Amino acid sequence: MKLREKRDRQLAALKPLGELINSEKCTDWLAAELHAGSSPACPACGKAPTGSTLEKLQEGHRIRCQACGKGWNIWSGTLFEGAKITPVDFILMRVGLAGGLDFTGLMELTGRHAQCVTAWTKKIQEFDSSQKLGGHDGPE
Ligand SMILES: [Zn+2]
Numbered sequence: 001m002k003l004r005e006k007r008d009r010q011l012a013a014l015k016p017l018g019e020l021i022n023s024e025k026c027t028d029w030l031a032a033e034l035h036a037g038s039s040p041a042c043p044a045c046g047k048a049p050t051g052s053t054l055e056k057l058q059e060g061h062r063i064r065c066q067a068c069g070k071g072w073n074i075w076s077g078t079l080f081e082g083a084k085i086t087p088v089d090f091i092l093m094r095v096g097l098a099g100g101l102d103f104t105g106l107m108e109l110t111g112r113h114a115q116c117v118t119a120w121t122k123k124i125q126e127f128d129s130s131q132k133l134g135g136h137d138g139p140e
Pocket of ligand 1 (some may be wrong): 042044045046047065066067068069070078
């Protein structure tokens with residue numbers, strides 16, 4: 001199969017996912033993964049938010065630390081801090097990369113510039129290497 005044809009097939013399979021994926025679930029999943037299952041804590045002092053402040057954080061709002069007053073959000077201190085892409089784009093790119101979609105295909109899939117795709121390809125590799133992939137560590 002020619003490269004262009006392969007890419008077109010991959011894109012035809014992947015593009016509808018952008019519309020089908022639940023944005024809220026993507027955000028929740030990515031935040032939980034980036035915080036490694038522990039509750040998010042202030043990047044400045046380490047104090048975990050509680051009550052309505054925690055709820056606001058989980059809804060995606062920027063909060064003010066109850067202990068030190070620093071403003072931060074759910075992505076602060078993670079590789080998604082300051083990201084210009086959405087969690088849905090992150091998941092799409094990650095699936096595209098895992099499926100062997102080439103650079104041009106990734107740009108087409110997400111509608112992002114080369115610089116952005118280059119940066120996120122690196123960050124996704126960083127993210128993947130911090131995950132336990134395909135291991136059978138425990139008893140089945
Ligand atoms: Zn703090």
